[in-house]
Amino acid sequence: MNKISCAIVGGTGYTAGELFRILLNHPNAEVVAVQSTSSAGVPVSSVHRDLIGETELCFCDELPSTDVLFLCLGHGLSADFLEKHPITPKTKVIDLGNDFRLDPHFHSALNNSARTFVYGLPERFRDQIVKADNVANPGCFATAIQLALLPLAQSRLLREEVHIHAITGSTGAGRGLSETAHFSYRSNNISIYKPFTHQHLDEIHRSLSRDGKDPLPPLNFIPVRGDFTRGIFATLYTRCPLSEKEAKALYTGYYQHHPFTRLSEFTLSLKEVVNTNKCLLHIHKHNEYLLVTVILDNLLKGASGQAVQNMNLMFGLDEKAGLYLKSVAF
Numbered sequence: 001m002n003k004i005s006c007a008i009v010g011g012t013g014y015t016a017g018e019l020f021r022i023l024l025n026h027p028n029a030e031v032v033a034v035q036s037t038s039s040a041g042v043p044v045s046s047v048h049r050d051l052i053g054e055t056e057l058c059f060c061d062e063l064p065s066t067d068v069l070f071l072c073l074g075h076g077l078s079a080d081f082l083e084k085h086p087i088t089p090k091t092k093v094i095d096l097g098n099d100f101r102l103d104p105h106f107h108s109a110l111n112n113s114a115r116t117f118v119y120g121l122p123e124r125f126r127d128q129i130v131k132a133d134n135v136a137n138p139g140c141f142a143t144a145i146q147l148a149l150l151p152l153a154q155s156r157l158l159r160e161e162v163h164i165h166a167i168t169g170s171t172g173a174g175r176g177l178s179e180t181a182h183f184s185y186r187s188n189n190i191s192i193y194k195p196f197t198h199q200h201l202d203e204i205h206r207s208l209s210r211d212g213k214d215p216l217p218p219l220n221f222i223p224v225r226g227d228f229t230r231g232i233f234a235t236l237y238t239r240c241p242l243s244e245k246e247a248k249a250l251y252t253g254y255y256q257h258h259p260f261t262r263l264s265e266f267t268l269s270l271k272e273v274v275n276t277n278k279c280l281l282h283i284h285k286h287n288e289y290l291l292v293t294v295i296l297d298n299l300l301k302g303a304s305g306q307a308v309q310n311m312n313l314m315f316g317l318d319e320k321a322g323l324y325l326k327s328v329a330f
């Protein structure tokens, strides 16, 4: 079988670099082009410097026709890119930005093309993803929070308000420098941002409420900037009628056929998932409160790893192909 030809757009960015690293070792896929607006013509390994000796590819300006195109651009730029670069309809598109997570329809009168995107959370929409030509990859916080709440929501047991405290590494904000991404601010520091209003709440609401069919309780989400580079560690608690044993059985049953999401018996620490495509969950009951802890790597299960997982499903491959990764562990 020929390898799946892949192109990546937004090549110098963090998610693009991570995608390229995974695909270099994927048994069924090959990256034939990495497009960059800022660095066309220079070797990919001159930007993603750990790749020295692993690729001779240079960033390109024009894209060849490929089986799949990954868009790793900032928010709002994917639709613009598709508008300006007519992509052949036979090329499948996986968008890591947020352009099509809420409104799945793309239509361009300019280049006479239309695409409809499926929301790419395999633990919720795998049946649709395997048939999809276009996937909108979820946000990193959105993935963590949905995976922590999905079994409750799907069983109509998510009735009481949820308190969510989630801390993220600095790579979650991309490679661009800002005051709060600066080493002097971030190092030895901790801070909150966008309390109760983070943009991922919209996609979380949409998928957990089944497009508004099931009413959801308030999700009180406080995002926190952490003093580390990668990973998300979140705790969520809510009143719940299930005992701890019943909740564990519910979560284990829900995720039994999903290879990357697992309930752990042990309290979690972030390095168990950093550098892997895993999402780990832990459950604890205290009086009437159910506490769910969730951890994942924002650049892998929260972005590029999940994008490859979606590619595997869209092309009928083993869902785990190319994603047998090694955690840093300690």
Ligand SMILES: NC(=O)c1ccc[n+]([C@@H]2O[C@H](COP(=O)([O-])OP(=O)(O)OC[C@H]3O[C@@H](n4cnc5c(N)ncnc54)[C@H](OP(=O)(O)O)[C@@H]3O)[C@@H](O)[C@H]2O)c1
Binding pocket: 009, 010, 011, 012, 013, 014, 015, 016, 035, 036, 037, 038, 039, 072, 073, 074, 075, 077, 096, 097, 098, 138, 139, 140, 171, 172, 173, 174, 175, 176, 298, 299, 302, 303
């Ligand atoms: N970082 C994460 O953990 C994470 C997780 C989930 C989802 N996402 C989403 O994935 C997308 C990419 O994220 P990222 O972290 O890879 O971002 P990033 O490091 O900032 O990279 C984005 C890349 O987009 C390209 N670009 C093209 N036009 C641009 C413009 N006008 N302004 C800025 N960049 C432009 C640049 O690459 P060239 O100069 O090479 O063209 C840039 O390096 C975003 O939509 C982000 O929200 C990120």
